[in-house]
Structures are given as C-alpha cells and as structure tokens.
Amino acid sequence: MSLEGNKAFAAVLTAGISFMVAGLIGGLVVHPHRLDKPAIETGGVVASAAPAAPAALDPIGPLLANANVENGRTVATRACAACHTFTEGGRNAVGPNLYDVVGGPHAHREDFNYSPAMKALHDKKWGYEELNAFLNRPAAAVPGTRMAYAGLSQAQQRADVIAYLRSLSANPQPLP
Template structure:
C-alpha cells in the first residue's frame, strides 16, 4: 500500500475516533431531564370530521336561455384555445378540436387519442348538463381524464361557453 493511501485511511480512522469521543464526553457533561408534562398544551385531540359532500351543481338549462355566445367565445379563447381548436374540420391540438362537440359523443374525434376514462363514455352524448359538470371540474366529472384544466367556477361563464360550443355546428342542438 502506498504512503498516501495509509494517510487517507488514518485520517478517516482518526475522525471517527474523535466523533465517538466527543459523543461520549457530551453524554457525560449534559444530563437531559425528562419533563413530567408537555411544555406546550395543545388542548383536546379532535378527530377529523368526514369531508363535506360537494355542493350540488346548479342546472345549466335556465342559464342557457340568456347565455351570451360572444362572451363564451371570449372565455373559450382565453381559457381553452391554448389546447383546443374550434373550426370545422380543424386540427387537433393538445386537446381535440371542439367543433360539433355539443350533442356529439364523448371522445367525438376518431383522430384524437383520448384517455381511457373518456373513451369509456364514447356512447354517452355531450348534453348540456354533462358539459356543465365537465366545465365546472373536469377531473371530478370524469375521473381519469387527461384534461388538466381546473374548471370554470361561475355558472354564467359555463353557460356562455356552452352556448358558444353549441354554435359550433352546422345544425346546433336545440336548447332544453
């Protein structure tokens, strides 16, 4: 073995012995005293209550009668256009093209790779209440969806967006 290797081994051994001795001396010098009661009283332990059920989503049908398509277009261009396109025959982006989505089936585009959760609902049409629930909280409406959007909290905004999406069709689905 070389002299340098011996020096390195001796340094490690010496450091270990120093730390061991320091621990022993510290234990002899410092005598911790256990407290009879906690230094800070936190009060009674309260068990957590079951989480409250989410509030029922108000029906969207009454709001659709007064929904504003232009407001819906503005909201969609701000909130949805980063991932979706809206033109007839348009390309898919991160999300599918939404032309003709109202009244169409879930997973309505054959050329888009939907999540298994969305594909499982292919036979179910996108009616107004399904769109309302999905736009409110996508992950709660369809657990397992890949859509990472948090949702629109205001019912009137959802109604406006749904009215806009309804206008994106050759023959729009009748209002309820």
C-alpha cells in the same frame, strides 16, 4: 482587492453556525414529555375528515336562454384555446378539436388519444348538463380525465361557453 465579499460570507457562515449550536443546546436543555397513548380516544380507528361532497350544480338550462355566444367565445379563447381548436375540420392540439361537440359522444374525435376514462364514456352524449358539470370541474365530472384544467366556477360563464360550443355546428342542438 476588497475583502467585503469575504466579510459578508463570514457573517452568514457565523450566523448559521450560531443558530445550529443554539438549536442543539436547546434540544439538550428542553426534554418534551411524549405521551404514552393519544390524548383523544378514537376507539382504535384513526379519525379522518370525510371529504366534502361536491355541491350540486344548478341546472344550466335557465342560464342558456340568456347566454351570450360572444362572451362564450371570449372566455373559450382565453381559457380553452391554448389546448383546443374550434374550427370545422380543425386539427387537434393538446386537447381535441371542439367543433360539433355539443350533442356528440364523449371522445367524439377518432383521431385523438383520449384518456381511458373518457373513452369509457364514448356511448354517452355531451348534453348541456354534462358539459356544465365538466366545465365546472373536469376531474370531478370524469374521474381519470387527462384534462388538467381547474374549471369555470361562474355558472354564467359556463352557460356562455356552452352556448358558444353549441354554435360550432352545422346543426346546433335545440336548447333545453
């Protein structure tokens, strides 16, 4: 029977013990000088970086004029279909069915358990700019939403998806 496995284990164990001993000896030899007070005075206030304000989105209306519904269908199928369905009368999945969402109220499906943040917006309509902001960064547009999606950063993709969602209606909303 070969002892190669034991030799490899012993080598790793020896190296680990050597590094541990070297660290202990280094800690005893080197004594870093700790400052009595911070080197930078903040006037008693702890300095923290202010969160960067989100950049304002350009209006989506001009991009909707040239939006491509088929591109929107492709993006929605790739990015949204894991959680949403798009057919009339379709079932809810992890997220609600999105048929007839454009122009409808936030939390538009009675048979879906929305987050309290989304339910609070039920009296507001999903207009083009609201959808643009939500598709860009859902958590920023509706703080407290359960939608765990980072968003679509490209404005033309958002316009294409919105045009696709608009087409999912018996009476599509007029373009802005």
